[in-house]
Amino acid sequence: MSKYLLNKFLFTVDRDPDLVERYREDPRATVTMWEDTYANRILNCTDGESSTWLRFDDVEREALATHDYPALFELGAHPFLTLTLFIAMFERDHEPLGFQTEYARRLGHMTLPYPDIAT
Template sequence: MSKYYVNKFLYTVDRDPELLKRYTDDPRNLVATWEQSMGPKLLNNEVEASSVHAFTPEEREALINHDYVALFEMGAHFFLNLTIFIGIYDEPYMEKSGPLSFQKEMAAKLQHWRGKDYPTVET
Protein backbone atom coordinates (compact mmCIF):
# COMPACT_ATOMS: atom_id res chain seq x y z
CA MET A 1 0.00 0.00 0.00
CA SER A 2 1.24 3.48 -0.79
CA LYS A 3 0.15 4.81 2.60
CA TYR A 4 1.62 8.21 1.84
CA TYR A 5 -0.58 8.65 -1.25
CA VAL A 6 -3.74 7.35 0.43
CA ASN A 7 -3.16 9.53 3.48
CA LYS A 8 -2.44 12.53 1.26
CA PHE A 9 -5.75 11.91 -0.52
CA LEU A 10 -7.67 11.61 2.77
CA TYR A 11 -6.01 14.74 4.16
CA THR A 12 -6.41 17.01 1.13
CA VAL A 13 -9.94 15.99 0.21
CA ASP A 14 -11.18 16.26 3.81
CA ARG A 15 -9.87 19.82 4.12
CA ASP A 16 -11.43 21.16 0.92
CA PRO A 17 -15.24 21.47 1.04
CA GLU A 18 -15.55 21.39 -2.77
CA LEU A 19 -13.42 18.24 -3.07
CA LEU A 20 -15.29 16.60 -0.20
CA LYS A 21 -18.61 17.27 -1.92
CA ARG A 22 -17.28 15.86 -5.19
CA TYR A 23 -15.96 12.80 -3.32
CA THR A 24 -19.37 12.32 -1.70
CA ASP A 25 -21.33 12.75 -4.92
CA ASP A 26 -19.05 11.03 -7.46
CA PRO A 27 -16.20 9.19 -5.77
CA ARG A 28 -15.04 7.30 -8.88
CA ASN A 29 -14.52 10.50 -10.86
CA LEU A 30 -12.92 12.42 -7.99
CA VAL A 31 -10.48 9.59 -7.17
CA ALA A 32 -9.41 9.38 -10.83
CA THR A 33 -9.06 13.15 -11.16
CA TRP A 34 -7.18 13.49 -7.90
CA GLU A 35 -4.84 10.59 -8.69
CA GLN A 36 -3.90 11.99 -12.10
CA SER A 37 -3.75 15.74 -11.59
CA MET A 38 -3.91 16.75 -7.93
CA GLY A 39 -2.09 14.00 -6.07
CA PRO A 40 1.30 14.28 -7.78
CA LYS A 41 1.66 17.96 -6.86
CA LEU A 42 3.82 18.88 -3.89
CA LEU A 43 3.39 22.13 -2.00
CA ASN A 44 0.49 23.12 -4.29
CA ASN A 45 2.74 24.18 -7.14
CA GLU A 46 3.36 23.03 -10.70
CA VAL A 47 7.13 22.60 -10.31
CA GLU A 48 7.48 19.93 -7.63
CA ALA A 49 5.82 16.54 -8.03
CA SER A 50 5.66 13.31 -6.03
CA SER A 51 7.22 10.16 -7.42
CA VAL A 52 4.14 8.22 -6.32
CA HIS A 53 1.53 8.65 -9.04
CA ALA A 54 -0.95 5.84 -8.60
CA PHE A 55 -3.04 3.99 -6.10
CA THR A 56 -2.96 0.23 -6.05
CA PRO A 57 -6.16 -1.34 -7.43
CA GLU A 58 -7.19 -2.22 -3.85
CA GLU A 59 -6.62 1.33 -2.62
CA ARG A 60 -8.52 2.80 -5.55
CA GLU A 61 -11.52 0.52 -5.00
CA ALA A 62 -11.55 1.17 -1.24
CA LEU A 63 -11.49 4.93 -1.85
CA ILE A 64 -14.17 4.76 -4.54
CA ASN A 65 -16.42 2.59 -2.35
CA HIS A 66 -15.81 4.67 0.81
CA ASP A 67 -14.60 1.40 2.38
CA TYR A 68 -13.11 2.82 5.57
CA VAL A 69 -12.65 -0.67 7.05
CA ALA A 70 -10.46 -1.76 4.12
CA LEU A 71 -8.53 1.51 4.28
CA PHE A 72 -7.94 0.99 8.01
CA GLU A 73 -6.80 -2.58 7.41
CA MET A 74 -4.41 -1.45 4.66
CA GLY A 75 -2.83 0.99 7.12
CA ALA A 76 -4.44 4.33 6.29
CA HIS A 77 -3.94 6.72 9.18
CA PHE A 78 -6.86 6.16 11.54
CA PHE A 79 -7.55 9.82 12.28
CA LEU A 80 -7.48 10.85 8.60
CA ASN A 81 -9.68 7.88 7.73
CA LEU A 82 -12.16 8.74 10.47
CA THR A 83 -12.39 12.48 9.86
CA ILE A 84 -13.05 12.33 6.12
CA PHE A 85 -15.91 9.87 6.56
CA ILE A 86 -17.34 11.87 9.46
CA GLY A 87 -17.43 14.75 6.97
CA ILE A 88 -19.41 12.58 4.56
CA TYR A 89 -21.65 10.54 6.83
CA ASP A 90 -22.05 12.35 10.15
CA GLU A 91 -25.04 14.50 9.22
CA PRO A 92 -27.10 11.79 7.47
CA TYR A 93 -26.38 9.31 10.29
CA MET A 94 -27.18 11.87 12.99
CA GLU A 95 -30.54 12.57 11.38
CA LYS A 96 -31.39 8.85 11.57
CA SER A 97 -29.79 7.74 14.81
CA GLY A 98 -28.51 10.70 16.79
CA PRO A 99 -25.07 12.03 17.76
CA LEU A 100 -21.97 9.93 17.08
CA SER A 101 -24.00 7.45 15.02
CA PHE A 102 -21.40 7.16 12.28
CA GLN A 103 -18.53 6.87 14.75
CA LYS A 104 -20.38 4.08 16.56
CA GLU A 105 -20.98 2.26 13.28
CA MET A 106 -17.33 2.55 12.34
CA ALA A 107 -16.30 1.22 15.74
CA ALA A 108 -18.71 -1.69 15.37
CA LYS A 109 -17.32 -2.54 11.92
CA LEU A 110 -13.80 -2.55 13.37
CA GLN A 111 -14.72 -4.73 16.38
CA HIS A 112 -12.73 -7.64 14.94
CA TRP A 113 -9.58 -5.60 15.72
CA ARG A 114 -10.39 -5.46 19.42
CA GLY A 115 -7.43 -6.76 21.42
CA LYS A 116 -5.15 -6.85 18.36
CA ASP A 117 -2.41 -4.47 17.35
CA TYR A 118 -3.71 -1.98 14.82
CA PRO A 119 -2.10 -1.98 11.40
CA THR A 120 0.96 0.24 11.31
CA VAL A 121 0.56 3.71 9.84
CA GLU A 122 4.28 4.04 9.10
CA THR A 123 5.00 5.15 5.55
Protein backbone atom coordinates in the same frame (compact mmCIF):
# COMPACT_ATOMS: atom_id res chain seq x y z
CA MET B 1 0.80 -0.13 -2.07
CA SER B 2 1.46 3.36 -0.75
CA LYS B 3 0.20 4.30 2.70
CA TYR B 4 1.64 7.73 1.99
CA LEU B 5 -0.61 8.19 -1.04
CA LEU B 6 -3.71 6.89 0.79
CA ASN B 7 -3.07 9.31 3.63
CA LYS B 8 -2.33 12.16 1.23
CA PHE B 9 -5.69 11.54 -0.47
CA LEU B 10 -7.57 11.51 2.85
CA PHE B 11 -5.70 14.61 4.09
CA THR B 12 -6.16 16.74 0.97
CA VAL B 13 -9.78 15.79 0.30
CA ASP B 14 -10.76 16.43 3.93
CA ARG B 15 -9.39 19.98 3.75
CA ASP B 16 -11.40 21.03 0.70
CA PRO B 17 -15.20 21.24 1.21
CA ASP B 18 -15.83 20.97 -2.53
CA LEU B 19 -13.72 17.80 -2.76
CA VAL B 20 -15.49 16.36 0.29
CA GLU B 21 -18.87 16.81 -1.42
CA ARG B 22 -17.56 15.53 -4.74
CA TYR B 23 -16.11 12.45 -3.02
CA ARG B 24 -19.40 11.84 -1.19
CA GLU B 25 -21.49 12.08 -4.37
CA ASP B 26 -19.20 10.45 -6.96
CA PRO B 27 -16.37 8.64 -5.23
CA ARG B 28 -15.02 6.67 -8.19
CA ALA B 29 -14.75 9.74 -10.44
CA THR B 30 -13.25 11.76 -7.57
CA VAL B 31 -10.57 9.14 -6.92
CA THR B 32 -9.68 9.06 -10.64
CA MET B 33 -9.61 12.87 -10.88
CA TRP B 34 -7.57 13.19 -7.68
CA GLU B 35 -5.07 10.58 -8.80
CA ASP B 36 -4.63 12.31 -12.16
CA THR B 37 -4.49 15.84 -10.72
CA TYR B 38 -3.22 15.79 -7.13
CA ALA B 39 -1.36 12.53 -6.49
CA ASN B 40 1.98 13.72 -7.76
CA ARG B 41 1.84 17.25 -6.41
CA ILE B 42 4.26 17.82 -3.61
CA LEU B 43 2.44 18.94 -0.47
CA ASN B 44 2.93 22.57 0.51
CA CYS B 45 4.79 23.44 -2.70
CA THR B 46 3.91 25.52 -5.71
CA ASP B 47 1.91 23.85 -8.48
CA GLY B 48 5.07 23.60 -10.58
CA GLU B 49 6.64 21.11 -8.17
CA SER B 50 5.61 17.50 -8.73
CA SER B 51 6.75 13.93 -9.03
CA THR B 52 5.64 11.40 -11.64
CA TRP B 53 5.42 7.95 -10.09
CA LEU B 54 2.66 7.90 -7.46
CA ARG B 55 -0.41 5.81 -8.33
CA PHE B 56 -2.92 3.83 -6.30
CA ASP B 57 -2.93 0.09 -6.78
CA ASP B 58 -6.23 -1.61 -7.67
CA VAL B 59 -7.02 -2.58 -4.07
CA GLU B 60 -6.45 0.96 -2.77
CA ARG B 61 -8.40 2.51 -5.64
CA GLU B 62 -11.37 0.20 -5.03
CA ALA B 63 -11.39 0.82 -1.26
CA LEU B 64 -11.39 4.57 -1.86
CA ALA B 65 -13.98 4.36 -4.65
CA THR B 66 -16.40 2.41 -2.44
CA HIS B 67 -15.86 4.41 0.77
CA ASP B 68 -14.63 1.21 2.41
CA TYR B 69 -12.99 2.70 5.50
CA PRO B 70 -12.45 -0.68 7.21
CA ALA B 71 -10.43 -1.79 4.17
CA LEU B 72 -8.53 1.52 4.19
CA PHE B 73 -7.69 0.96 7.87
CA GLU B 74 -6.51 -2.57 7.06
CA LEU B 75 -4.34 -1.13 4.28
CA GLY B 76 -2.64 1.13 6.82
CA ALA B 77 -4.45 4.43 6.25
CA HIS B 78 -4.24 6.54 9.39
CA PRO B 79 -7.45 6.08 11.43
CA PHE B 80 -7.63 9.77 12.37
CA LEU B 81 -7.58 10.76 8.70
CA THR B 82 -10.25 8.24 7.73
CA LEU B 83 -12.46 9.16 10.66
CA THR B 84 -12.32 12.93 10.11
CA LEU B 85 -13.02 12.68 6.37
CA PHE B 86 -15.85 10.18 6.73
CA ILE B 87 -17.40 12.22 9.56
CA ALA B 88 -17.40 15.21 7.20
CA MET B 89 -19.15 13.13 4.54
CA PHE B 90 -21.60 11.01 6.53
CA GLU B 91 -22.24 12.48 9.98
CA ARG B 92 -25.23 14.39 8.55
CA ASP B 93 -26.91 11.07 7.71
CA HIS B 94 -26.88 9.88 11.36
CA GLU B 95 -28.08 11.02 14.77
CA PRO B 96 -25.46 12.78 16.95
CA LEU B 97 -22.40 10.53 17.31
CA GLY B 98 -24.19 7.94 15.16
CA PHE B 99 -21.54 7.84 12.48
CA GLN B 100 -18.74 7.53 15.03
CA THR B 101 -20.62 4.58 16.57
CA GLU B 102 -21.03 3.00 13.12
CA TYR B 103 -17.34 3.55 12.38
CA ALA B 104 -16.37 1.81 15.63
CA ARG B 105 -18.80 -1.05 14.95
CA ARG B 106 -17.43 -1.64 11.44
CA LEU B 107 -13.87 -1.65 12.78
CA GLY B 108 -14.79 -3.75 15.81
CA HIS B 109 -13.29 -6.90 14.29
CA MET B 110 -9.82 -5.37 14.44
CA THR B 111 -7.60 -6.47 17.30
CA LEU B 112 -4.19 -5.39 18.50
CA PRO B 113 -1.72 -5.08 17.03
CA TYR B 114 -3.44 -2.78 14.53
CA PRO B 115 -2.02 -2.45 11.02
CA ASP B 116 1.13 -0.36 10.85
CA ILE B 117 0.21 3.24 10.02
CA ALA B 118 3.79 4.49 9.62
CA THR B 119 4.51 5.95 6.19
